[in-house]
Amino acid sequence: MYNTFFGFKEKPFQLVPNPAYLFLSKSHEEALAHLSYAVSQGDGFVEITGEVGTGKTTLCRVFLENLDRNIEAAYIFNPLPDAVQLLKTINEEFGIPAASDIRKELIDILNTFLMKKKAEGKRIILLVDESQNLSKEVLEQLRMLSNLETTTSKLLQIILVGQPELRDLLDSRELRQLSQRITLSCHLMPLNMKETREYIHHRIRIASQKSGISFSNSAISAIYTYASGIPRLINIACDRALLVAFGLNQHKITGSIAKAAIRELSGRADRHFGLRKSNAPIFILCLSLIVLGAAVFQAIQWFKPAPPSDMPKISLAEKKPAPIIKKPENIPAPPQKPEPPEKPAEAAQDFGELLKKTDIAASKMLAIRVITELWEGKPVVSEYFKDIQDNETFFATAATQNGLSVYRFDGKTERLKSLNLPAILELYPPMSPAPVYLALIQINDDEIVFKSDIKGALVKIRENQLEGVWNGTAYIVWKNFMGITGTIPRDAPPESVIALKMMLRDMGHAIDIQLGYGPVTRNIVGEIQKKYGLKPDGSVGPMTKIALYNEMKMMKIPHILPIESSRKESE
Template sequence: MSRQEHHGCWIKSDHHAECVDFLCREVFNALKIPEIMLVSRKAGHRLYHYNKTNSYTCIYPISLRRCKVWKMYKPYFGFKERPFKLVPDPAYLYLGQSHEEALGHLNYAVRQGDGFVVITGEVGTGKTTVCRMFLEKLDENTETAYIFNPKLDSLQLLKAINDEFCIESSPDNTKDLIDILNRFLMEKKKLGKKAVLIIDESQNLSIEVLEQLRLLSNLETTKAKLLQIIMVGQPEFGEKLDSFELRQLEQRITLNCHLNPLTLKETGEYISHRIQIASHKNNDLFTKDAIKEIFRYSGGVPRKINIVCDRALLCAFSRDVKKINRNIALLAIQELSGKRDPRIGFFELNRKPLFLLAGLVLILVTLIVYPHVDLKESNAGPKHVEAVVHKILVPPAEEVMVAEQLDDTRNAAIEPGTETMDTHPAEERPVVTIGREDLKTLLQEPDAKHSRNTAMKIILDLWQAEAGLKSFLQEIEDHKEFFFLAAKQNHLSVQKIAGNLSLVKNLNHAAILELYIGNDPMPRFLTLVEMKNDDLIFEMEDRRVRIAANDILPFWKNRFYVIWKNIYGYTKEVQIEKNGNSVLMLKRHLQEIGYCDIVLNSVYDNSVKDAVKDVQKKYDLEIDGVVGPLTEIALYNENKSLVIPRLRKVL
């Protein structure tokens, strides 16, 4: 066995596979390599991972022949550090839409300082990373305690909280610990400081500990809470809060946010973002097809994306390939899936038993669903059996059931026979035509926050939102955060869009335009409710104004907000993926707007993709066959029966 220094450390051996395990261990000990992957080009050699606990893990036999230090792929790809490490490094934080909402909730909670905040999300969706990013952005006027291992009883939790706040935690009784904490919080309050407690992995908290946390929220003055509590956990934590025992705690939760996995588009942006941070330059290292395969495997979960991307880079490095294409991505996925094609699954089984099982199931279904069919009849020949099978398979019972469910869902969400919403509730008001100078004067009257709040109130009135605009939301400083939270409180969606007036007109939803006066950095907001020829009509508190498009352009930087209602309940970008319910709803939606040849099932097939591309082309959107926010808005506008505040009638 020899050692060479060439793009890493090589191990060459002609010994039988049984000897390789021992030989590799000896080499690891001799070289004292802290982290290593064995890669072998000869059948029978094995892939090893040596970690800092001095343990060796044989991953699986592979067909490679050399051993390279894992970290050697960094200079190969030009990285300063590994881009897909699993540690929650805030420097690598990429904010998807739901992550932005979560950060908005956290920032708002600190400013308001009352009630509980709950952030939930599946394993690996970035909850801890968002928390760390939030903590890093807090100023010196905020004291924080971060509990990341909450498998504690009530007494241990109180001690841990006091430890995190760097105050005395030696007493072994609850009362003394709470008294010490209360004095600390009162002192900080007098100094104008805030105190925030964040508990990660909250799903591990017992009901007893959660009740203790509720009691901690009683630490308060006559005007404000002394401690802001933020709980972060997996979805089952939300289910626990719904229990009867925790009804008092549940009533104190003022903000609740769920972190969704990344969409396909966000996955591509996430991968590019991490590579850019690690290499300090833009690098299209992963092809679009590779990103699609990674998204299909990971489901948009950041942690799984990191794992498969890291493995893909290693696979490419071991083959001297500089680009991660679809084949490299599939190879990485195959390795992570246990050395088998992840697409094969159940059908790897011997086909003869499979077909036999299918036949038995078919007969059983026939006897249950069609008890009147007598399979013992002498004339039950091939044609008779074929007829029975045809009756079972056409139409599929599942699809009929799904169609009925969709009908019920749609009827509950949409009022039949209603062609359009009253988008102009104040149409009786006179429409005043104003020019550029009048508009400048008009924009100077309110401040940014007042114009923003007014614009949102008008939009909510157009959508007939029952909750309206809560008073506590009106004090939020960040405008984007305000729009997201105000929409969410009213079960609406919002999208900030960069585009021209043609895009505003195409999307055909009442919109809020972000306007600026001269060099004033603070924006003003107006609600656009109608477009007629080259004129824009805005709804004000007490009147409506008509402005020529050319007069609005000097004040507008092509940024606007569209608020819409997700009537069909799309959970994320709908594409060729696992999102079965959303695909079913999308197909029904497409049927209703004229694509009648689409078959109602949960498969995102070419007919759906072509129909979506057709809508995208009509609305001058990016033609990719993916239903993102803008395409979703366009699809809702296409459906003439939906109750929507439109800028113009759909012909």
């Protein structure tokens, strides 16, 4: 659209991992050096980790494209459900027979191939991307493949690349033998401000024929703040800024243009940024969106415009000021759009019969598709996933495939209501030792609503009908919008702490954006935890992250009940 206008031969900020655009920050240079050194040594496992969007896949492709001629490599980038599928995929990548479904036969074929290559003086590398999605069974099989060796050297060198969760997986007791074999480990860090500026100029230079575009310092600063140094987010912000500038017939990306682009990406008008009169078209566009949003707001009558955060919410139906209310759970629920009367919920035994008729494997696939669709995504659930036996691994892998996360929940419906997200409930049909799964999408008073069909068929029961069929286990699918990893402050990287502080500042809290997790930040987090019935210890794990994203309000999050109703103290 804008290539000719700016003098580009192609879009400079595409999201596809193109090795031609690789920018070697200090962190990327170190990772590439680690890989080169490891290959020269030829033994042990190598582990490369990095946050989503830090350039791991691009780095892998550059590394593979520059290998010596005496090195052959297989590159696996899709999560694999079990050890047999892993072996079949490895053999296919090396171009050797993979028709057998017997593990020993596949290993024997691979071993013969590796011995032949060794005799030819060649070295063999296996690079596995997105390794954090592998099951422990598959990772253990990889460890066993490293036992293929001669009396003097290993026949196969294995490189694991993945998100930081890979390190948590390798630290588990079951995989301690694999962890001990990792000889080199490297973590890709986000870009700093200087590197962000160089990265933007680097990509423009590669894409330019005769470029007439420049980014001002204030624009780069705004993009860096938005992206936190993550290359993928930098690409998204820069591409949108170019689109806005094209619409305004501007060849320079100013701070105001960049901030307007970021506001579009965030889906909200940012209260911190203002527009100069010279950018009136952008202001008019934003104002139009605000007016449209207000009209929709009024039509669905969910909430009044938000009062200060320390004041209670009141119903739109009230005509006099509400007194100060100390207990959030006593706040009247906002009026809902009138619905036609529902017929009484089906009898408990009917629900039990429904569960009896539900296929276990099919229910897992359907439930994750239903929940993923609620997050405004087109569900992508590979048929391979149905072979994953471990339920938690199945849901985690399928969620990751769709850019989401999963939290295994064990508790009561009160806590589900406080987290206020759609969930996949593990339900046991009467007289059955094996569970089936249904997607809980809504709670109305004591009515539980499941979606049992991707086309929209609903099952409605009373809350007490869960007794005897639900043991409290559920899988809550959620989105880690800010990419906060680990548990703050226990094991989270510095960038996650900064991202948390930026969230709190956006909520209106006066907080410094510096490294470190001090008492002020911890106390603010503790107060938010109290609102959602969580233990107010100031630690930020999955449940607290869910609460924080709920608290931000501007995120596009599906809820099972109005958000005020979810803020109850745990029993």
